[in-house]
Amino acid sequence: MAELSAMPVAVPPVDKFREFLLTKRMRLTPEREAIVTAVYATHEHFDADVWVEKLERRKGGASRSTVYRTLGLLEEAGLIRKVARTNDREVYEHDYGYPHHDHLICKKCGEMTEFPNEVIAEVLERIAAEHGFRMSGHRLEVEGICATCSRPPQRLHRKLDMI
Amino acid sequence: MAELSAMPVAVPPVDKFREFLLTKRMRLTPEREAIVTAVYATHEHFDADVWVEKLERRKGGASRSTVYRTLGLLEEAGLIRKVARTNDREVYEHDYGYPHHDHLICKKCGEMTEFPNEVIAEVLERIAAEHGFRMSGHRLEVEGICATCSRPPQRLHRKLDMI
DNA sequence: CTACGTGCAAAGCTTTTGCATGGAA
């Protein structure tokens, strides 16, 4: 996955999550901690099932229900956000500790390329203001064919397939 | 729903659809025609169920399966496009005969307000070009609270609710 | 006669929920 570089983070995600939970009189259980840790172990796009697969039926893991419930909480907490929907699944990514951005999504290979979105964010701020709309966020999926997929098939390093 | 004004259309949607079907060796059946006509009768956002409700079990209508299948075809044909997902349902709108735009979606009342997106389209063109990405379209959902919902509750024309 | 379409019902999938059990404060 094409990635933008990380920004230094003052408060680690887990602490941020604990804070959030406190405001709702909820606890940072071992299951919840396992999930946040897993999610933040790498900066990659993911869907619920990725973590269900890895955490379910494992000690120190969490059940399917808990994964779904926790992802919901992480979203509320502003730690992750839904960025797209692929194969009928919601795709999430970190929304904390990284610069805001949107995605180019290749219809052929599914590759998601990130790009910074300051300009777009500004435009949206202005438009929202004009409508008296209190914007809390946005989801922008740009679809098309990525450079690799639109390039004609390479024959290099391949045997000729015609005699 | 807040709407932008329509543009004059040279070829009617039904004909456009017929053309498209021809290229796939498919026919414009009465069912398909009923669906396109219904969809283009008003310029409103809709989901599959809207038309299932109105067309199923009615003569001159179409079954649930056919509605779903036809919406897929209309999308392929470029006549409609998915603009959002609400209550687990895909929401479509016309993508032919109207200026391009995006939406402000109120998290409280669900209202979708359209706004023209030329600037955003231009920005995206540039970004796509920079990445060698062949953009075919985009989906932008701006979420937040609309003007009406963020306004403090009006007491006017209401009895005082404290004695 | 062949290919394309429809409708019905069943299946598919992800995500949500009810409920009993268990543990922290």
Add this chain to the structure above:
DNA sequence: TTCCATGCAAAAGCTTTGCACGTAG
């Protein structure tokens, strides 16, 4: 004791699909 949480299994809900029957060309 009283909440809050987990896990399991079942439910939910939209969308897709298999299949048999029709029908346009």
